[in-house]
Amino acid sequence: MSHLLEIRDLVVTFTTPEGQIRPVDGVSLTLDAGETLGLVGESGCGKTVLALSILRLVTEPGRITSGQILWKGRDLLTLTPRKMRAVRGQEIAMIFQEPMTALNPVFTVGNQIAETMVVHQRKSWKVAMQDAVDLLRLVAIPDPERRVHDYPHQMSGGMRQRVLIAMALSCNPELILADEPTTALDVTIQAQILELLDRLRQERGLAVLHITHDLGVVAEVADRVAVMYTGRVVEEAPVTDLFHDPLHPYTLGLMASRPRTVEAPPAGARRRLPAIQGMVPPLTRLPAGCHFAPRCPDLFAACQVAPPPLYPMGPGRAVACEKFNPEEQDRLASPADEGDERDENARA
Amino acid sequence: MRMPVPDLLKVTDLVKRFPAGQRLLGRPHAWVRAVDGVSLTVARGETLGLVGESGSGKTTLGRCILRLIEPDRGSILFDGVDLLSLSKRRMRALRREMQIIFQDPFGSLNPRMKVSTIIAEPLIIHGLARRQDRPRRVAELLEMVGLDPGCGGRYPHEFSGGQRQRIGIARALAVSPRLIIADEPVSSLDVSVQAQVLNLLAELQERLGLAYLFIAHDLAVVRHISDRVAVMYRGRIVESARAEDLYAHPLHPYTRALLASVPVRDPDQRRPRSLLAGEPPSPVGEMQGCSFASRCPLVEERCRREDPALRPHGEGRQVACHLVEPVSVEIAGVRGDR
Structure with missing residues (x-):
């Protein structure tokens, strides 16, 4: 079955004075008509560069170095500039974050x-x-x-x-790339815009790639979610699965570290938020293994070796974490159990 | 009954207008009422959260309290002292007791100053530490906010956003204040870093007995950090209550709409979102009646005529709405409970 949009192993490289960095480092995603894919991550995780590369709007010193972007079966990366211009705006359109400067x-x-x-x-x-x-x-x-x-x-x-x-x-257009479309807006206006996007999706069968850092927005608008960290997708799941049972320690950390608004706060959480320790590493100084390893509460030896691939975890689910490496399950059995307990604590 | 302890901060009927349109060489012909008769109190060691959307006047209010902007009218009592009657000089001395943390950790630190100088500056201005004691005090402050005590020799650009916000907090703490006005202190930070800074603020409060006026638009953050919350709309406070009461049972139609607009982090609970049509009215010019009347789903004739006063409503709560009567507490509570 072919998807409306299929990104295969996309790599975008930027040349900086401090060396080459990869804001998008081997990302694969799919999107179908009428579907909203939520793309979540903190600043610098590569979510905006990913959207720009779909439109081939990445400019110097950035370059798409490998991968494919299949749009209705054709690879956008092989189109002539003239044909690409016809795709932009007509077939794929983008909404930018800053309504003050984009006009x-x-x-x-x-x-x-x-x-x-x-x-x-x-x-x-x-x-x-x-x-x-x-x-x-x-x-x-x-x-x-x-x-x-x-x-x-x-x-x-x-x-x-x-x-x-x-x-x-x-x-x-058939696809809208919405890059933090409500981040600059007040919450009552945000609600109006989210409602509008949802109505248009239903009426026109639009596919939407909704980029945001706000987990609440994702929970409201997305069918599926991809969580990004330092240029890589670390977890992908249908929206209900992600919120009911987040797997990656980063996803768990993000969810736990945000205080709640409408839902009653869990007992004892009044004063201390379970924050993720440390900070996002600069792309010029990434760790050799899993990029999240220095901040991760569930560390294994394998985490220090190489960034883990996405391990499939059932229909539509995948997670890039050694805790879920099927081949290592036996060897990791005991520390993994401990890790699960700690997760429970983080969630509680 | 306990003896009533006077509040640390008591603001009464504060007004600040800004000229909106000015004829050449003439007097302004229109005014923006940024702060339009605000009264509030902050007790010792307490956090009052101040929420409101952009343009609601919350930042102006915070700055008026420190007299960084001179208010037009009203009174501000800090520990019983009327700030507006003080000379500039005495006000400056009293600012030692009340400090501010700004939103933008990039714009609020001088890029040409070393971190140690930034933190030591308030000590010098207020004559608080002898020259030889300063390095020790700076290291102590850096450690208190979770930074390496040896990093004072570095410049702000060498630090991340979250670390810079910690430097701003250390600078505010240098003079051992009793009240900190925190103006959107975490809104420019990433989610994972926000939690760290919120934890730091809570820890410092416990350790040092600080009172916070915590200004933010993020309802979740305000709920987490605050003992009491005041909601601002167009320069006025429309509702204030203990945090848990306000979030569990919002009474003012604006508070209810605001809470109902926040996306819920549960995909099973998707719901109709836009409960509030339209946008806040222009803040320019005189206003008649309730400031929320133009968007209120429950608006009545009286609302457009009469300005509702902020009236007490049960324990620790005040509401400015004609339609919220003391008898309707139950009904309003149930309807507002989302």
Whole structure:
């Protein structure tokens, strides 16, 4: 069965004064029509670079060095620049995080939405401007006939984010790459935007790659989730499995270290959060073995040797952790049990 | 009954307006009421969380309390002393007792100063440690915030965001304050580092008996750290209560909507999200009636006319809403319980 999008073993390299780094280091992912894949990770884990590389927007000193990005069966990395331009915007569109800077301040929002349609779909400006009004209505901007003539500075952050979504939708894409689309917004406005994205996905059968650092957002929007750490996917799972039974120590740590809002806090957790020790290592100084090893509470000898591959863990699940290495299960049996206990404590 | 101990901080009816539009050489013709009659108290050793969305006035309020911004009206009592009546000089002396931690660990530390100088500066300004004692005091402070006591010779850019925030905390602690105003102290940090800094703040509070005014937009973080929580909307406090009461039974329609908007970390509990239509109204100009009336799902005629006062509502709680009557506690509690 072929997927709408299939990323195979993608590696992106950046040349820095301190040496070569790999913000994306062998990532494989799939995405089907109508599906939302949540991509979670902290800053510097490579999630934005991954999205940019799908559109081949990685620029110097960055370079896609190996792997494939199969879009409806064709490898995007082999397309001519001209063919790639046709994919961008028309088939795959991106929504950026910063609604304050992603719009051009000297053009009206209508002009900016219409421009994509004039360029990609060869519509006349007159038709395109009318369509821009319809798009603003679709993303629930009140009084779209008037607002289409507004400049970005005349709009609030939430309105600008809606304009960016309208712009992304203007050429009827099949896939939207949403990079932290609600991070800059207030929580009541975030709720409105998440609702809007979900409605559009249902109405148009859109596939969405939703990049975020917020586990709450993931729980609300995603069908499947991939957790990234220092350029690699460390855990992949259907959303309910991930939240009910997180496997990777990093996923566990992330979930435990965030205080809860609406759910009652577990007893005794009032003052001390189970924080992950240490910090994300800089990509220039990664450990030789598993990148999470220096912060991991469940360390095995194998963790210091090489980064673990993703071990399959049942339907749609995989985890890159030696604790789940099937061949090592016997040898690791006793320390692994201890580890499980500690996990229980972390969860409690 | 215990003898009432005066609150460490008592703010009454504080107002700060900023000019919004100005004619050339003329007087301003419109005003933004950033802080619009706020009253609050912080007890010794207590954490008051102040939540609100962007533009609600929470940062301005924090700065007015330290007189980093001069308020227009109202009173601020710190340990019984009226701050607004103090001369600049005496105010500066009193700032030793009240310090601030800023949001941006990159912008709030001078990049040309060594960490030891950054931390020693308040000691010098307030004449607190003799020159020969300073290095020891700096090392002590660094250790207290979980940094290597020997790292004072390094510059801010050599540290990560979380470490810089620790340096900012060490600087605030240098003068042994009793109150710390923490303005979004963890919001620019990664999740795993946020937890470390929150733990540090809680530890320091226990050890040093600090009181915090903890300003943040993140409802989960505020719940975790606070004893009491005040919710701000458009320059006003609309509800305040003990943290567990506020989160379990929010009474003000805005508090309820705010809590209902937070994504829940349980995919089995997905629910309709946008309970609040529209956006906060423009803060420019005079306001009539309840500040939340334009977005409130329960709005009535009276709300647009009369400004609801912040009234006591059961133990330790205040609510500013015409529709929340003392008798409706049960019903409102059940409806608001999500």
